[in-house]
Amino acid sequence: MADTHSKLFMGCSYNGISREMFENNFDDDIDIEADFVGRxxxxxxxxxxxxxxxxxxxxxxxxxxxxxxxxxxxxxxxxxxxxxxxxxxxxxxxxxxxxxxxxxxxxxxxxxxxxxxxxxxxxxxxxxxxxxxxxxxxxxxxxxxxxxxxxxxxxxxxxxxxxxxxxxxxxxxxxxxxxxxxxxxxxxxxxxxxxVLPLNQWETRLLLKTVLEGVELGEYENAIVDLCEGMPLLILMVGSELTEDSGMITPKDMVEFLLTCRLKALSREFYPEEDRVVYKRRLTILEYIPGSFNAEQAKEILDSQSVATVKDQMLIPVRRRHVLKYDPRTRRFSIQGILRECIKTFYTIKNIPEIRARYCRIFTAVMKNISQRLGTAEYTKALASFTEEQPNLQKLLIEVKYTKQDTYHFFIEMATQCTELIERYMAGDGEDFYQGCLRAADMYGQEGDKASVNLAVGSMYTNTKGNLSQGANNYESALRVLETKGKSLQLATAYQRMGWNMLQQARNLDANRFFKKSLSISLVSGQEFKLISLQSMSSMGVSLTQLGKFDESERYHFACLDERIRVQGENHPGVGACYNNIGVMYEQRGDLEKAFEYYKKGLDVKVKAKAPVMSVVFSLSNVANVSSTMQNYEDAHKLIDDALERLKAEKVPPREALACAYDTKGKTYDREGKLKEAEEMFQVAVDIRETIAENMPYVESLVHLADVNKRKGNYEKSLELAKCALKLTSKATLAMPQNPFIAECLECVADVYNRKGYVEKYRVTLEKIETELLRLEQVFLCQCNDRALEKIRNQIQDIKAKLDNLPKES
Missing domain, CATH: 3.40.50.300 (P-loop containing nucleotide triphosphate hydrolases)
Incomplete structure (x- = not known):
């Protein structure tokens, strides 16, 4: 039997089918699905x-x-x-x-x-x-x-x-x-x-007959039926061997083979390793692909002359023997699971470095193709491709530990060009993969490549994992290399990303320094620098808004707006985002009329540009929030209802967008004095955000819900909610040092204690508020944010006055 399989898997011709028939009817020939018998x-x-x-x-x-x-x-x-x-x-x-x-x-x-x-x-x-x-x-x-x-x-x-x-x-x-x-x-x-038990003897005979195509077993029928032991895959393989190659294997031979090989149940639990079927080189190479594969991928990893050749000499013959499964819908093959284990156990690839290099070449191209389509109208098709290729791509990431010079460049390409795919869909292996890339860059002395990988790793830690300090460390490592190589797009990108990281840490002055460095390169360079210059201008405007430097912020935002319109046209999501940032700047400045105007412009552009629903919902929420602040409650409710309708129309509404919409509706009811309705909306927002992560938006909604319960007189529930928020103090201040929500939460608690006449608890909570405000004072001092600093110092004076007016402790 072993010799027969050696012949089979070295590659047999496909008897009785012409080349033209083969090319035109490939799916019909390859989709040899046996009849479902018995059961x-x-x-x-x-x-x-x-x-x-x-x-x-x-x-x-x-x-x-x-x-x-x-x-x-x-x-x-x-x-x-x-x-x-x-x-x-x-x-x-x-x-x-x-x-x-x-x-x-x-x-x-x-x-x-x-x-x-x-x-x-x-x-x-x-x-x-x-x-x-x-x-x-x-x-x-x-x-x-x-x-x-x-x-x-x-x-x-x-x-x-x-x-x-x-x-x-x-x-x-x-x-x-x-x-x-x-x-x-x-x-x-x-x-x-x-x-599910093995097939009985009647079912075994019936299944054998469906694949024997007229071959008579004669006196050997009972023996073959018994030796197949009711295992459908073994029955199918036996039947196909008896009908292939013009009956070269006779029923008598088959009985001898089965007695010799003892393929008992084809299971690792039921037979010793030395009795398993030994498969030859080509199938062993195909087994290196862990998931399913198409004919083109098989051709590449087998280094065959053409797809037609690999189909003719390999895929169709082994499919006819039920070694491969085939899905005609996707045109993909996979090795039968138990046979894959046999191959893995009994045969090793002699030229493993060569096969590994082919594997890396094939699936790096696959990963890059999927990554490129993720951000386009082909998003759904890209996801379908990822579903099929996921096990193959996961193995590809793990292969980085075997990196040699001939495969090294594939991993660097993945690290720099497939960042979003790895972060969003392959997070489990992503961190180890990037570390492997860094080790490989060290090994081969490629400082420029190491900088590229550090940029990708920095992005992962900054934008995905929320580890801002680690992200900054990776960006710094990249900059140490890039700064020695002169001005480049990569250097401008590194400065912009480092600035964004600093901005997330509320280190606005540091952020501005990096944004300016990025702009000093990108503004005087070619067209390829245009996108990074727009990102840096926009980020600079956001940072200056946070610092309260509104005149400077205004200059950057409008310069960015003019350039975006020139480059991207009037109706582009980037232009809508720019209008939105200008709205934020005017709202922070206290000019609600202007804020409303630019929020509305941003919304209109996003709708015309068919921006993602999450982006549109956030703009609707911004316009509604300003409207309700200006007491235009009816308009605010219409805007949020529009947002909720858009979300309901989605196959799966983004949860953070849903929570944002409900939170904004709650604030609108709150400003109207409709506390019952406000509580209901805030509760929905809390419930949604709790299922996502215990992050800053969750803390914000908890504080809103605690405050509205306090004003309704539900003091116990208010305290319970406030305590939930305060448990996240460390996480909140680390994620966003300038956040006001912890101070607001403590103020809510203090007000409850004051109303209930708990003097000592009131005093202790006021002291905690003072400590939190002093922390914020230091944050704004470091930011040089004079406007925020003045507001915080006034609050500190108010707290001191309240403490001084309390009766002295006995």
Whole structure:
């Protein structure tokens, strides 16, 4: 048998099909899906349980046909009526991968702040519920490794996801396949556990006959049936071998091969390694691709002459022998799971550096292609491609630890050109990947490359992970190299990003210094510098607004606006953002009429430019907020209702945009004096933001909700909410040193104690307010923000006066 397979996998011709037929009917020839035979009892069990149960645990021996059973059952239940999300758990490395894979399969973006499993599970459930009554079927295939070998945290996150989907989403059913019985003790009433056994002798005979094409087994039929042991994949492979190559293998030979090789159940638990089938070089090379692959990728990694050749000499012959699975919808192949294990165990790639280099070349191009399409109208198609390629791209990131000079440049390209894809969808492996790139740059002495990677890493820490100090360290490392190489686009970019990092840390003077350096390069350089110069001008205007230097801020904002209109035209999202920043500047200045005018201009441009819904909603909220401040409450409500309608029209509304809209509606009701309605809106905003992250917006909504409860006389609830916000003091001041919300929260607590006559608690809270205001004073001193400094010092004097007027302690 081993010799026969050696011949087979070295590459056989495809007998009886002309080249023209081959080229024109490739899908017909390759999609050799065997008839589904038997399993009537199994199908009936699932049909009976379908209405009553929501989660189905299908378990049995490896290669016994669990996945095919589920697939056939779903085909019988009107597959077009539900959204099917298929996840091969064998290809999932961690909880981040599971989250991003589910999101990509459904066509939604993972939220960067939803790092904890409880938060991303909530996000997925929320998205499913937002789809209304449309039914979903989750199919988690090959879960045994996930349960047994990948760690308690990963296992528990998976079980929590399944449990939450079943309990929270009435429109969800789940299938789980595994070699072992999966336990859901808390879901007994809706959980159907079913063992799939090997085919019985009658079913085995029937399946053999479907693939024998007239070959008679004669006296050897009973022996072959017994030796196949009811394993569908083995039955199919036996049948295909008996019909290939003009009957070169006879039934007598097959009995001898089966007795010799003892392919018992094709399972690592049931047979020793030395008895497994040995596969040859080409299939072993293909196995280096962990997920599915297309014919072009197979041609590249096999270094074949053409796609037609690799189809003719490799893919079609092995598909006919049921070694490969094929999806005609995506035109992608994958190696049968149990056979992949056999290959991995018994054969190693001799020229592994060469194959690794081919792999890096192939999938670097794939990753770059997906990255380029993410920010375009092809976003949905890019996500679909990512869903298919995710395991291959994850392996690509891990390959950085094997970097050699011939593959080094691929990893540098990924680090610098695929930053958004890695940060948003591959966060679990992203940090290790970037560190690997930095080590490789050190190894090969490429200082310029190291600077490029440090820029990408700095962006990840600044914009995704929220670790501003670490991000600044990476930017500084990049600048130390780039500054020695003279003026360049990369240097201007590094200055701009470093400035933005400083701005996020409320280090406005440092931020301005870097923005000016970026502008000194970009304003006098070519067209390729134009975008970075606009970003620096806009950021400079924002920073000067925060400093209260409104005249200077105005000059930068209007210079940026004029240039954006010249370069991008009147109706571009960037122009809308520029108008919005001018509105912020005027609002901070106290000129509400002008603020309203520019917020409205920004909104109109964004709507005309069909900007992303989140951007439009934030502009609607800005216009509504100013309107309600000017007591135009009816207009404010219309604007926010417009925002909510836009969000409802989305497949999955962005949660932060929803929370922003409800928070703004709450402030509008608050200003109207409609405290009951305000409380309801603030509560919704708190509930949404709590599921995303315990960040600054969450603290802000908690403070709003605490304050409105205080004014309603709900003192205990007000104190409870305020204490929740105050627990996040350290995190809030680190994320945004100049934030006023902690002081506002303490003022709310002090007012409650004062109203209830708790003199000593009132005194202690006033002292805490004084300490927080003194901290803010230092922040604004460092920023040279004279306007904010004057306001804080007046507040400090008011607190001192209140403390002085309190009765002396006895």
């Amino acid at each position: 009537e009892n199994d199908l009936n069990v699932l049909k009976t349980a379908w209405q009553k149960h929501k989660i189905f645990g299908i378990f049995g021996l490896r290669s016994v046909g669990k996945s095919r059973l589920v697939t056939e059952f779903l085909k019988s239940t009107k597959p077009g009526s539900f959204v099917r999300i298929y996840i091969d758990m064998k290809l999932i490395s961690d909880t981040n991968s599971l989250y991003s894979r589910v999101c990509a399969s459904y066509g939604i973006e993972p939220e960067l702040q939803a790092a904890q499993s409880s938060r991303w599970i909530y996000h997925i459930c929320d998205c499913i519920k937002a789809a209304g009554k449309k039914p979903f079927v989750f199919f988690f295939d090959n879960t045994e490794d996930y349960q047994e070998f990948k760690g308690v945290d990963i296992r528990d996150s998976f079980f929590s996801l399944c449990t939450s989907l079943v309990r929270q989403c009435s429109n969800v059913k789940i299938f789980i396949t595994s070699t072992t019985r999966v336990q859901f003790s808390q879901l007994k009433k809706v959980y159907c556990s079913h063992e």
